[in-house]
Amino acid sequence: MSFTAAAKVFILFGDPVAHSLSPVMQNAALQAAGIDGLYIPWRVQSTDLPTAFESIRRMENFGGANVTIPHKEQAFTLVDTLTPEAAAVGAINTVVSKDGRLLGANTDGPGFIRSLHEGADFLPRGKPVVILGAGGAARAVAVSLAGAGAAPIVIINRTAERAQSLTEFIHGTIGATALGLGLDDPRTPTSVRDCALVVNTTSVGLHPTDPSPIDPHLLQPGVVVYDLIYRPRETALLREAKRRGCRVVGGLGMLLYQGALAFELWTGIEPSEAAMRQALVTAVA
Known part of the structure; x- marks a missing residue:
């Protein structure tokens, strides 16, 4: 995996996040699509989540984010707009940057x-x-x-x-x-x-x-x-x-499919599910 100093940064917010296979899966998708980008985990406590969200608003190279346990409901309150699905659920797992504003989505x-x-x-x-x-x-x-x-x-x-x-x-x-x-x-x-x-x-x-x-x-x-x-x-x-x-x-199938939907929201590109699945299978093996 390679990227440049201009790479888009994609983030996973959660607590804990060390167990997550989302970085393995999403980095495989970025590489397969030829996108200059990097997906990283960011462990953050609930009290610090508002500050973390403010920081991504100011990141010129912010590509998008996922939100996992226990922040999905709190993150719902920290974005500017919501997709209909996220509004119906009352929680988000995906954040998309739209013209300096944060869109909350739920692909779970x-x-x-x-x-x-x-x-x-x-x-x-x-x-x-x-x-x-x-x-x-x-x-x-x-x-x-x-x-x-x-x-x-x-x-x-x-x-x-x-x-x-x-x-x-x-x-x-x-x-x-x-x-x-x-x-x-x-x-x-x-x-x-x-x-x-x-x-x-x-x-x-x-x-x-x-x-x-x-x-x-x-x-x-x-x-x-x-x-x-x-x-x-x-x-x-x-x-x-x-x-x-x-x-x-x-839960591996749900991880794959919600991740593929999130990737498409961030990039406008349909990811290689085969590359994502292979990365997950290799990681758990």
């Missing part, structure tokens, strides 16, 4: 739906789903599933109030049937047992010693279990789900 939802269909041949319409977590990624997943006709949508979160807030947002925005529960709510086990899809949007599983975010004994054979975490490639949740006869999907 479309990337998730595409990877869900390809990885498990799952069509959400009329299917009961459970989403673990209530942060920015959960919002994108919930809105995309609601838009695809999933019902009911149950949000399960450690803090019940955040889960309920997200369900109210989904119902108010899309009109979908949704329920917010805490992990210790007596209705939680039944919701997991009766669903057709479980999606983990939390960070539980990033570390190899992390347990499953839910009791795996609740998972029924044939249920699709999707973990947005892609590193490690097999989390405790996916490992336990596979043992119980579930269909499992890791």
Whole structure:
């Protein structure tokens, strides 16, 4: 990989970011497209995110940015304009520079739906789903599933109030049937047992010693279990789900497809998904 002093700089904001494969993937896309640019991770705490966003406004060679855990909802408030998808979700994962102004976009939802269909041949319409977590990624997943006709949508979160807030947002925005529960709510086990899809949007599983975010004994054979975490490639949740006869999907596909959409927003060029996929496969291997 080579670049010049005039290279465009693309940034990943998050905390943590050391685990992310976005730099590997996006730098492969830049190289394949022949773009003079470099994609770098920037670990920044929530208290410093406004300052970080002000700094990119003043970067003449700013190419674009991604936003990951835990900043997606906060970043939503720091941009000048929003795409319709981002406005519907209430969180962003992509920042585009437009004439000195920052545009916030969200490519997580479309990337998730595409990877869900390809990885498990799952069509959400009329299917009961459970989403673990209530942060920015959960919002994108919930809105995309609601838009695809999933019902009911149950949000399960450690803090019940955040889960309920997200369900109210989904119902108010899309009109979908949704329920917010805490992990210790007596209705939680039944919701997991009766669903057709479980999606983990939390960070539980990033570390190899992390347990499953839910009791795996609740998972029924044939249920699709999707973990947005892609590193490690097999989390405790996916490992336990596979043992119980579930269909499992890791987060690598969503990472690829949301990243490809972000790249196109930044550059106006459709990236080489083959180059991006190969970079990801090599990195996780």
